[in-house]
Amino acid sequence: MKFFIDTADLAEIKSLASSGLLDGVTTNPSLIAKSGRDFKEVIKEICAVVPGPVSAEVAGTDYDQIMKEAAVLRKIADNVCIKVPLTPDGLRACRHLSDDGAMVNVTLCFSAAQALLAAKSNASFISPFVGRVDDIGWDGMQLIADIVEMYQNYSFKTEVLVASVRGPLHVIEAAKMGAHVATLPPAVLRSLFNHPLTEKGLAQFLKDWQGTGQTIV
Numbered sequence: 287m288k289f290f291i292d293t294a295d296l297a298e299i300k301s302l303a304s305s306g307l308l309d310g311v312t313t314n315p316s317l318i319a320k321s322g323r324d325f326k327e328v329i330k331e332i333c334a335v336v337p338g339p340v341s342a343e344v345a346g347t348d349y350d351q352i353m354k355e356a357a358v359l360r361k362i363a364d365n366v367c368i369k370v371p372l373t374p375d376g377l378r379a380c381r382h383l384s385d386d387g388a389m390v391n392v393t394l395c396f397s398a399a400q401a402l403l404a405a406k407s408n409a410s411f412i413s414p415f416v417g418r419v420d421d422i423g424w425d426g427m428q429l430i431a432d433i434v435e436m437y438q439n440y441s442f443k444t445e446v447l448v449a450s451v452r453g454p455l456h457v458i459e460a461a462k463m464g465a466h467v468a469t470l471p472p473a474v475l476r477s478l479f480n481h482p483l484t485e486k487g488l489a490q491f492l493k494d495w496q497g498t499g500q501t502i503v
């Protein structure tokens with residue numbers, strides 16, 4: 287399973303990139319606004335830090351504008367992945383961009399039917415938003431299960447990118463279902479390390495080691 291990080295905070299990205307756990311980055315207009323940075327500049331800097339796909343979302347909603355913006359974004363770096371909304375114009379752009387060799391992430395997916403349309407449009411990634419589905423009282427992980435099962439019946443190239451992840455259970459469930467990617471907020475990625483018995487066990491080992499009076503180097 288690949289781990290992307292869902293942030294435009296360059297300091298966080300640099301810090302987590304050194305862990306060797308990052309396979310890519312996703313951003314969206316809200317995350318860019320939160321960063322307070324110039325969109326194109328920050329995408330360029332992220333692309334230089336993480337070699338995997340870096341999703342940069344278009345702001346246009348009609349096909350011509352999406353294609354114009356995508357042309358600009360694609361020039362930033364080879365690992366830019368164009369993020370388009372799951373709309374008729376977004377999917378039309380997805381098909382053309384993908385046929386032209388671009389990576390495309392189709393975002394704002396909330397149903398299996400939408401995921402099917404994205405796969406048929408040759409998307410590189412489909413981004414179902416599990417947390418936002420949970421937020422309205424539905425079952426976000428059931429959506430992932432449905433999409434994974436559906437895609438397994440065909441030879442779509444589209445990878446399931448679990449987005450709007452709220453905690454470790456979303457990540458574990460997604461991995462058990464065979465989702466290709468999860469994009470994690472930095473705090474969720476860090477939380478995957480945590481277990482009280484690890485902390486307790488390490489403290490005991492260190493205490494006992496000190497008691498031996500030995501050093502390794």
Ligand code: G3P
Pocket residue numbers: 292312313314415417418449450451469
């Ligand atoms: O980037 C798309 C998605 O991960 C957004 O998550 O937490 O705003 O629902 P969230």
